[in-house]
Amino acid sequence: MINVIGLGYIGFPTALMLASHGISVIGTDYNKELVNTLQTGHTTFKEKGLDELFNAALKNGIRFSTEYQTTDTYIVSVPTPYDKFSKKVDPAYVIGAVKDVLKICPVGATIVIESTISPGTINKHIRPVIEETGFKIGRDIHLVHAPERIIPGNMVYELLHNNRTIGADEKEIGERVKEIYASFCQGEIIVTDIFTAEMTKVVENTFRAVNIAFANELAKICRHDNIDVYEIIRICNMHPRVNILQPGPGVGGHCISVDPWFLVGDYPSLAKVIDESMKTNDAMPAFVLHRIHDIMRENKMRDLSRVGLYGLTYKENVDDMRESPTLQLLEDQESHLGVPLKVYDPLIEKDVVANQYHNLEKFLNDIDFVVIMVGHDEIKNNNDKLNGKIVLDTRNIIEGLNVYKL
Ligand code: SAJ
Numbered sequence: 001m002i003n004v005i006g007l008g009y010i011g012f013p014t015a016l017m018l019a020s021h022g023i024s025v026i027g028t029d030y031n032k033e034l035v036n037t038l039q040t041g042h043t044t045f046k047e048k049g050l051d052e053l054f055n056a057a058l059k060n061g062i063r064f065s066t067e068y069q070t071t072d073t074y075i076v077s078v079p080t081p082y083d084k085f086s087k088k089v090d091p092a093y094v095i096g097a098v099k100d101v102l103k104i105c106p107v108g109a110t111i112v113i114e115s116t117i118s119p120g121t122i123n124k125h126i127r128p129v130i131e132e133t134g135f136k137i138g139r140d141i142h143l144v145h146a147p148e149r150i151i152p153g154n155m156v157y158e159l160l161h162n163n164r165t166i167g168a169d170e171k172e173i174g175e176r177v178k179e180i181y182a183s184f185c186q187g188e189i190i191v192t193d194i195f196t197a198e199m200t201k202v203v204e205n206t207f208r209a210v211n212i213a214f215a216n217e218l219a220k221i222c223r224h225d226n227i228d229v230y231e232i233i234r235i236c237n238m239h240p241r242v243n244i245l246q247p248g249p250g251v252g253g254h255c256i257s258v259d260p261w262f263l264v265g266d267y268p269s270l271a272k273v274i275d276e277s278m279k280t281n282d283a284m285p286a287f288v289l290h291r292i293h294d295i296m297r298e299n300k301m302r303d304l305s306r307v308g309l310y311g312l313t314y315k316e317n318v319d320d321m322r323e324s325p326t327l328q329l330l331e332d333q334e335s336h337l338g339v340p341l342k343v344y345d346p347l348i349e350k351d352v353v354a355n356q357y358h359n360l361e362k363f364l365n366d367i368d369f370v371v372i373m374v375g376h377d378e379i380k381n382n383n384d385k386l387n388g389k390i391v392l393d394t395r396n397i398i399e400g401l402n403v404y405k406l
Helices: 011-020 032-039 050-059 092-104 121-132 155-161 171-182 194-224 229-236 259-266 272-282 284-298 325-337 360-365 377-381
Strands: 002-005 025-028 063-065 073-076 109-113 141-145 164-168 189-192 307-310 342-344 369-372 390-393 403-405
Touching: 002 011, 002 092, 011 025, 011 050, 011 073, 011 155, 032 063, 050 155, 073 092, 092 109, 092 121, 109 171, 121 141, 121 194, 141 171, 141 194, 164 171, 164 194, 171 189, 189 194, 194 229, 194 259, 194 272, 194 284, 259 272, 272 284, 284 325, 284 369, 284 390, 307 325, 307 360, 342 360
Parallel strands: 002 025, 002 073, 025 063, 073 109, 109 141, 164 189, 307 342, 307 369, 369 390, 390 403
Antiparallel strands: 141 164
């Protein structure tokens, strides 16, 4: 039996995947409300294919509890926030989960850490915790790091198809854990050491952050001379060895906007390109705010209350707002001007900010200038509703008269 600890964006779908492929699973989370919701057969976030997967896992007997279970294998997928000042990972939840596992696990148990951690976290923070309890690593407790790679919006497909990395101290343990993941994962599974596995995870997200920063910088350069960045990127990408990403209003989510900072925090005198890239991405919401003011001036528009932001989530077609560029923009805007802009997102049902709308028509009725911050399908499929409005399309999804770009 596998005890999956932490039933959030990663732990929950992973637990379901294992259970639906015939492995006995109990999911544990200290959040009672969350566990109650799952016990009544409801999910806590939306994802393509998640409900079907949940049903398959329930049929196979998956259970949920607030209690840690006594078993031979644990998968820890608790959050790893980062400290905004030191830029370092905050491993407190992982340490807490490992300590709790150690209280009840039998000798010989394997602890797999799935949470994203900065390179060296297991050496620095996890090994000492295990050794303090008198357990010997490699004899009494086996340690593994199996970082995930799934993308919000396509989690179920990617869990099944992505290649994976397993880092272990001992080859046989690595191979045993590989077998567990191979129960559902059709991709290639590489077994390596723990430090390498930690590093690969952070490097993958850093690669993407740096490349998005490059696209964002190009957008600023092209704006300076009023040339079309998207046309430049399209033409450059016809070169066989060039593949430039898309500029946008900023980088959100809990991965690409966070993980690269771990490298900056841990290697401050070495991670220079990464540091500048992260600053470039973080400055994009402020750049959008400047664009809003320039466009207002150009259109002789003065009333900020007639400006609305479309989209609150960090990217299209997900209901996740973590580190969202819209929230960052609102924060910048309110601290300078005090007038909150109007906001609407079809995927956010709760009221999370001031002046939030829950109906596209009403939202559009109350504004003259729409800033598209997120390219949800809803607006792609209804772009005729924007006729007559001034539009700033930061995602390059809409063509037409009066449509401004980044
Ligand atoms: N973005 C751009 N321009 C682009 C691509 C993305 O501005 O060309 C923005 C998005 O709008 C979003 C942010 O970047 O705000 C990040 O979105 P994303 O879709 O690129 O990635 P995430 O954060 O949803 O998921 C990433 C993935 N990592 C990589 O692609 C290397 C995923 O595979 C990881 O599992 C996930 O991080 C994670 O958990 O680490």
